[in-house]
Amino acid sequence: MKEDCGLTSVRRITAAVRIRAVRFARSEIGSYTLESSLIYPTIIIALVSIVFFSMFVYEQASLYYTAATTAERSAFTWDNSAKDWTTGHVLPGRNDGLYWRTGSDGISGMFSFGSGLGLQKVQLPLAEGEAASSGGEGPAGKLLKAANELPDKLDGELTYRHGLIDREVTVRLGQTGVLPFLAGRWTDSRMGAEVRSVVTEPVELIRNVDFVRTFVVRVKDLITKSEAQVIVPPEAPRQQKLVFARAEEAAVYVRSITGGSKVTVATPDGRQRQLDSLDADGLMHEVKLGYTSKSKDHEAQIVKDVELMRQGTQVKGVVWHFFRKEKDGKVGPSKPLRKYLESQGIIVVIHQ
Numbered sequence: 001m002k003e004d005c006g007l008t009s010v011r012r013i014t015a016a017v018r019i020r021a022v023r024f025a026r027s028e029i030g031s032y033t034l035e036s037s038l039i040y041p042t043i044i045i046a047l048v049s050i051v052f053f054s055m056f057v058y059e060q061a062s063l064y065y066t067a068a069t070t071a072e073r074s075a076f077t078w079d080n081s082a083k084d085w086t087t088g089h090v091l092p093g094r095n096d097g098l099y100w101r102t103g104s105d106g107i108s109g110m111f112s113f114g115s116g117l118g119l120q121k122v123q124l125p126l127a128e129g130e131a132a133s134s135g136g137e138g139p140a141g142k143l144l145k146a147a148n149e150l151p152d153k154l155d156g157e158l159t160y161r162h163g164l165i166d167r168e169v170t171v172r173l174g175q176t177g178v179l180p181f182l183a184g185r186w187t188d189s190r191m192g193a194e195v196r197s198v199v200t201e202p203v204e205l206i207r208n209v210d211f212v213r214t215f216v217v218r219v220k221d222l223i224t225k226s227e228a229q230v231i232v233p234p235e236a237p238r239q240q241k242l243v244f245a246r247a248e249e250a251a252v253y254v255r256s257i258t259g260g261s262k263v264t265v266a267t268p269d270g271r272q273r274q275l276d277s278l279d280a281d282g283l284m285h286e287v288k289l290g291y292t293s294k295s296k297d298h299e300a301q302i303v304k305d306v307e308l309m310r311q312g313t314q315v316k317g318v319v320w321h322f323f324r325k326e327k328d329g330k331v332g333p334s335k336p337l338r339k340y341l342e343s344q345g346i347i348v349v350i351h352q
Contacts, residue, residue: 052178055177055178056177056178056189056191059175059177059178059191060177060191060193063154063173063174063175063191063192063193064193064195066150066151066154066173066193067171067172067173067193067194067195068171068193068195068197070146070149070150070158070171070173070195071169071170071171071195071196071197072197073085073086073088073146074142074143074146074158074169074171074197075168075169075197075198075199075200076088077142078142078167078169078199079096079199079201080094080095080096081096081137081141081142081145082094082095082096085145085146085149086149089310089312091309091317091344091345092283092309092316092317092318092345092347093342093345093347094345096137097137100137105138105139105162105167119159119160119161120138120139120140120143120159120160121143121157121158121159121160122140122143122144122147122157122158122159123156123157124147124150124154124155124156124157124158124173125152125154125155126144126147126148139160139162142160143158143159143160143169146158146171150173153175154173154174154175155173155174155175156171156172156173156174156192157172158170158171158172159171159172166198167198167199168196168197168198168199169196169197169199170194170195170196171193171194171195171196171197172192172193172194173192173193173194174190174191174192174193175191176189176190176191177189177190177191242323242324242351242352243323243324243325243326243329244289244323244324244325244326245325245326245327246289247287247288247289250287250289250321250323251276251277251287253323254276254277254285254287254321255276255277255285258277258279258283258285259279259280260277260278260279260280260283260285261277261278262274262275262276262277262278263275263278263314265278265308265314265315267304267307267308268307268308268311269307273304273308275315278314278315281316281317282314282315282316282317283315283316283317283318283319284305284308284309284315284317284318284319285319285320285321286301286305286318286319286320286321287321287323288320288321288322288323288333289322289323289325290323290324290325290327290328290330290331291325291328291330291331291332291333291334292322292332292333292334292337293333293334293336293337294333294334294336294337294340298337299340302340302341302344302346305318305344305346306318306344306345306346309345317345317347318345318346318347319346319347319348319349320333320341320346320347320348320349321349321351322348322349322350322351323351324351324352331350331351331352332350333348333350
């Protein structure tokens with residue numbers, strides 16, 4: 001009897017365990033937690049990968065844009081190292097000289113052994129001394145000027161090639177992209193961009209050369225000197241000394257020789273400024289009588305003239321005229337004043 005009771009108890013326990021096992025297998029309790037623990041990490045990894053991949057693509061596009069902008073602006077401002085690298089603005093009278101294309105543009109390197117055949121390079125990132133440099137008139141200086149505009153995190157090189165017929169600026173940039181934790185082991189995060197831009201001559205030079213080639217040959221022998229003097233009589237002898245008692249008389253004379261007029265313009269600070277003369281080309285002519293020294297009032301006036309010139313709406317350039325004063329016979333600016341005027345891009349004309 002005891003053995004039968006024990007066997008029955010075992011069977012009951014076994015049956016209960018089976019029933020509970022079947023119920024547990026059929027139950028959906030905890031399935032969401034289990035599925036979440038398996039799926040959510042995969043979704044998070046996929047989202048993070050998409051975010052980092054988008055950042056990588058953006059950095060690659062930004063790197064190419066930076067290289068393209070650097071090459072285009074360098075080629076555009078190549079004909080004058082005084083041009084603003086961003087806007088292309090240049091003050092009147094600032095240039096690289098008449099023969100810069102043959103003297104300081106790297107053309108001589110094409111005919112010298114071991115000089116890179118007209119190649120000029122600047123490596124990135126810049127050294128400490130190069131980073132402090134403001135550039136110069138030569139190819140290396142112009143490349144340094146462009147390199148100083150680039151972020152410090154970029155590496156690569158800027159190259160200028162003078163091919164006698166064609167000239168081009170090449171910008172090669174590189175940097176390390178941002179990738180998620182283990183992606184750096186599976187793929188290279190290094191990105192790069194290379195852009196070339198051709199250096200073209202200004203439109204004015206091309207137009208002038210074409211004009212000379214076309215018309216000078218036709219006009220050369222069509223008229224004799226005597227006939228030309230009849231058609232265009234020689235100029236009357238000019239006054240040896242221009243002496244005025246009042247500045248307004250000198251201003252009237254300047255308006256007569258420049259074809260300008262006395263106008264009032266609005267300054268950037270909202271005030272009105274009366275100009276002695278403004279000609280059709282946008283040149284503003286300021287008249288000074290007698291010996292003029294550097295003072296705070298003149299410095300403030302120069303600052304306003306430069307602001308008008310940079311604004312560029314009406315005034316394209318500034319010329320200061322100095323006339324001899326009738327009372328004491330003195331004329332001209334002081335050395336500090338003349339140096340300051342020329343440093344601000346203002347043309348100085350002294351009428352003797």
